[in-house]
């Protein structure tokens with residue numbers, strides 16, 4: 117019998133460097149007040165690589 121873990125549909129580790137991803141709220145509208153309410157269309161939960169050395173972390177190389 118194979119034990120199957122509940123796996124996420126999204127990666128938990130960075131493709132580029134293997135660092136564990138962190139999750140944060142991306143506020144796409146900087147005019148919003150700084151409060152924790154998630155506004156659909158303006159903000160999104162996003163996984164990001166905390167590794168500053170990560171090749172995927174370089175701006176403009178998306």
Ligand SMILES: [Zn+2]
Pocket residue numbers: 130131132133134135165166167170171172173
């Ligand atoms: Zn990375």
